[in-house]
Amino acid sequence: MDTLIKPLQDLIEKFRSLDGVGKKSAMRMAFSVLDMENSDAFDFAQAILDAKTKIGICTVCQNLSSEEICPICSSETRDHSVICVVEDYQAVLALEKVKEFSGVYHVLHGTISPMKGIGPDKLKIKELLNRINNEDIKEVIVATNPTVEGEATAMYISKILKPLEIKVTRIANGLPVGADLEYADEVTLYRALLGRRDI
Amino acid sequence: MDTLIKPLQDLIEKFRSLDGVGKKSAMRMAFSVLDMENSDAFDFAQAILDAKTKIGICTVCQNLSSEEICPICSSETRDHSVICVVEDYQAVLALEKVKEFSGVYHVLHGTISPMKGIGPDKLKIKELLNRINNEDIKEVIVATNPTVEGEATAMYISKILKPLEIKVTRIANGLPVGADLEYADEVTLYRALLGRRDI
Numbered sequence: 506m507d508t509l510i511k512p513l514q515d516l517i518e519k520f521r522s523l524d525g526v527g528k529k530s531a532m533r534m535a536f537s538v539l540d541m542e543n544s545d546a547f548d549f550a551q552a553i554l555d556a557k558t559k560i561g562i563c564t565v566c567q568n569l570s571s572e573e574i575c576p577i578c579s580s581e582t583r584d585h586s587v588i589c590v591v592e593d594y595q596a597v598l599a600l601e602k603v604k605e606f607s608g609v610y611h612v613l614h615g616t617i618s619p620m621k622g623i624g625p626d627k628l629k630i631k632e633l634l635n636r637i638n639n640e641d642i643k644e645v646i647v648a649t650n651p652t653v654e655g656e657a658t659a660m661y662i663s664k665i666l667k668p669l670e671i672k673v674t675r676i677a678n679g680l681p682v683g684a685d686l687e688y689a690d691e692v693t694l695y696r697a698l699l700g701r702r703d704i
Numbered sequence: 705m706d707t708l709i710k711p712l713q714d715l716i717e718k719f720r721s722l723d724g725v726g727k728k729s730a731m732r733m734a735f736s737v738l739d740m741e742n743s744d745a746f747d748f749a750q751a752i753l754d755a756k757t758k759i760g761i762c763t764v765c766q767n768l769s770s771e772e773i774c775p776i777c778s779s780e781t782r783d784h785s786v787i788c789v790v791e792d793y794q795a796v797l798a799l800e801k802v803k804e805f806s807g808v809y810h811v812l813h814g815t816i817s818p819m820k821g822i823g824p825d826k827l828k829i830k831e832l833l834n835r836i837n838n839e840d841i842k843e844v845i846v847a848t849n850p851t852v853e854g855e856a857t858a859m860y861i862s863k864i865l866k867p868l869e870i871k872v873t874r875i876a877n878g879l880p881v882g883a884d885l886e887y888a889d890e891v892t893l894y895r896a897l898l899g900r901r902d903i
Contacts, residue, residue: 509797510759510768510769510770511758511770512751512754512755512758512759512770513755513759513768515751515754515755516751516752516754516755518751519747519748519751519752522736522740522744522748523732523733523736523737524732524733524735524736524739525729525732525733526733530724532794533722533723533724534722534723534724534725535755536723536793536794537721537722537723538722538752538755538756539755539756539759539768540723541721541756543756545721546752546753546755546756547753547756548718549718549721549752550749550750550752550753551749552711552714552715552717552718553715553718553737553745553748553749553752554745554746554749555711555714555715556711556712556714556715556734556737556738556745557737557738557740557742557745557746559710559711560709560711560712560738569709569712569738570709571709571710571711594735595731595735598708
């Protein structure tokens with residue numbers, strides 16, 4: 506026996522194609538599937554298909570949604586005049602956990618990245634402009650990640666929104682709570698100083 | 705938005721049910737599926753179903769196989785009078801990699817483990833006895849893992865094979881190649897001393 510049996514090899518390759526899964530993990534997962542009850546394996550396969558077919562994009566905020574308009578965009582208790590612009594669905598989840606933001610979101614589905622060949626046209630920026638033109642928006646909070654690409658995207662958005670005379674803000678940079686100055690990088694420290702406030 | 709959207713939540717739970725997959729990893733994998741092409745996701749689902757439906761057990765050695773008799777058991781170049789008894793398919797893969805063993809295997813599908821409620825009757829031990837009774841077997845090498853359960857299983861097998869007057873051997877314990885005595889545990893060192901050989 507030189508190699509793995511074909512259906513097992515195939516399944517291992519599928520697991521390996523997932524983000525962050527190496528050879529050993531993929532094998533362990535494939536064996537987990539073999540150890541499953543047939544019905545559980547069927548449910549697993551079905552869950553993959555369901556995730557692809559039932560999850561779409563909210564026509565308003567472009568966030569992942571199983572409905573045409575997501576629960577946040579259709580909520581009457583949220584402030585629809587404040588839009589928080591984020592990179593992805595995970596960012597929405599993170600911000601929703603804080604339970605402090607009562608506005609709505611706009612999901613860009615990525616950041617501008619010349620290295621990966623992603624220009625502004627590949628992001629949901631024109632959908633954002635549409636919303637701003639057609640709705641009564643008071644503030645746009647740009648909450649892309651404080652990475653090179655995230656900052657570039659934030660800059661780009663602030664520039665195209667300037668002519669529209671809307672308040673555009675950026676989430677603060679600084680030391681995370683519980684951090685130690687000793688271990689903070691220079692850029693973070695510099696920005697923490699720059700963003701200092703009266704106490 | 706209090707929780708994840710349902711189809712995504714379902715998929716994350718399926719990934720979490722796999723051996724060694726935590727919450728964060730499961731989320732990352734689920735998002736990988738969402739990022740896939742539809743056809744890739746379909747192939748993934750199909751690979752899961754194929755693994756469950758196309759992989760059976762070799763009627764001779766009980767190893768995983770996509771044929772009724774696995775390539776090792778049907779091979780004419782292997783020594784069918786020497787059976788190496790292992791816990792699982794992974795052990796067969798590991799031993800095959802060494803390319804030194806030319807006999808055949810017998811896969812127990814586990815070890816005796818009173819803690820998990822696994823008695824000898826739940827393992828493929830009677831199938832092993834059948835083989836020994838019906839074939840011309842000269843040696844049985846017990847290569848279960850050197851764990852408590854593996855040793856107990858090895859002991860059990862050697863006991864039931866004793867009346868049949870077959871040579872039963874156990875793979876050696878000792879220091880792994882490249883190891884350091886300083887970091888070896890006492891039991892391994894003790895067994896390494898016990899198994900010492902003339903040089």
